[in-house]
Amino acid sequence: MTRAPSNAPRILDAGEAALVVEFGTAVDPAISDRVLALDDALTADRPDGIAETVPTYRSLMIHYDPLVLDRDALAGHVLALAGGAPARATAPACWLLPCCYEAPHGEDLAAVAALIGQSPERTAAIHAGATYRVYMYGFAPGFAYCGGLPEILAVPRRPSPRPPHPTNAVMVGGGLAAVATVPMPTGWYVLGATPCRLYAPERKDSFFVRPGDAIRFEAVDAATFAGLAEREAAGERVARRQEGAR
Numbered sequence: 001m002t003r004a005p006s007n008a009p010r011i012l013d014a015g016e017a018a019l020v021v022e023f024g025t026a027v028d029p030a031i032s033d034r035v036l037a038l039d040d041a042l043t044a045d046r047p048d049g050i051a052e053t054v055p056t057y058r059s060l061m062i063h064y065d066p067l068v069l070d071r072d073a074l075a076g077h078v079l080a081l082a083g084g085a086p087a088r089a090t091a092p093a094c095w096l097l098p099c100c101y102e103a104p105h106g107e108d109l110a111a112v113a114a115l116i117g118q119s120p121e122r123t124a125a126i127h128a129g130a131t132y133r134v135y136m137y138g139f140a141p142g143f144a145y146c147g148g149l150p151e152i153l154a155v156p157r158r159p160s161p162r163p164p165h166p167t168n169a170v171m172v173g174g175g176l177a178a179v180a181t182v183p184m185p186t187g188w189y190v191l192g193a194t195p196c197r198l199y200a201p202e203r204k205d206s207f208f209v210r211p212g213d214a215i216r217f218e219a220v221d222a223a224t225f226a227g228l229a230e231r232e233a234a235g236e237r238v239a240r241r242q243e244g245a246r
Helices: 029-044 071-083 109-116 120-128 222-233
Strands: 010-013 018-022 050-055 059-064 094-100 131-137 144-147 169-173 176-180 189-193 214-220 240-242
Touching: 010 071, 018 071, 029 050, 029 059, 029 071, 029 131, 059 071, 094 222, 109 120, 109 189, 120 189, 120 214, 214 222
Parallel strands: 094 214
Antiparallel strands: 010 018, 018 059, 050 059, 094 189, 094 240, 131 144, 131 214, 144 176, 169 176, 169 189
16 A cells, blocks of 8 residues: 655545645645645646635645546545645735725724734834735635734734724734725724725736735825725726735
């Protein structure tokens, strides 16, 4: 019997038409890189019958048609690709997103500042000074889960949800950062908002920021935010790609 390498992913069945390929148990850039490398490899060498792949923090879900693609054949193909230590097909991008921390956008900035013993201005500067990794989309359309939050901002989520946040809220909670595009109640703290639409279904690239990409926030005042929001609404993408930055 041939044993899989010790670093081989674990393959689990999710019902009769999906596999989950697990690479680890933590939110970790190295694990995420393996997930995304396998996703890229499957895109390049995609057997007939795969309907969709969904990357998460530590796993890749593969939806397939069992009438077209045999489960064991798919599992073997996945293990072969993962064992080949595939690299990412394309280099990740770094996106600069304007973010307004002023009222009315930074609704919870003062509350977070009080929790961490800093001024609201310093809290906003700490948040804007970090580089965040987009690990995955989930929960709602365009909801980007990001790592890289400075430790001082790693406040727990609220004990109960706050009222619905506005569109494109920039939030923190539970040691993670997020950009949410759909208003909803949340246990996260809203530090600000970006005029950039990370999810726009009418665009060809509905999700222009990809898992594995980096995000940085550029602080702007309320007047600048309003102008950028008008440009975004008119169809311009105001996010800027920083070539070669990580």
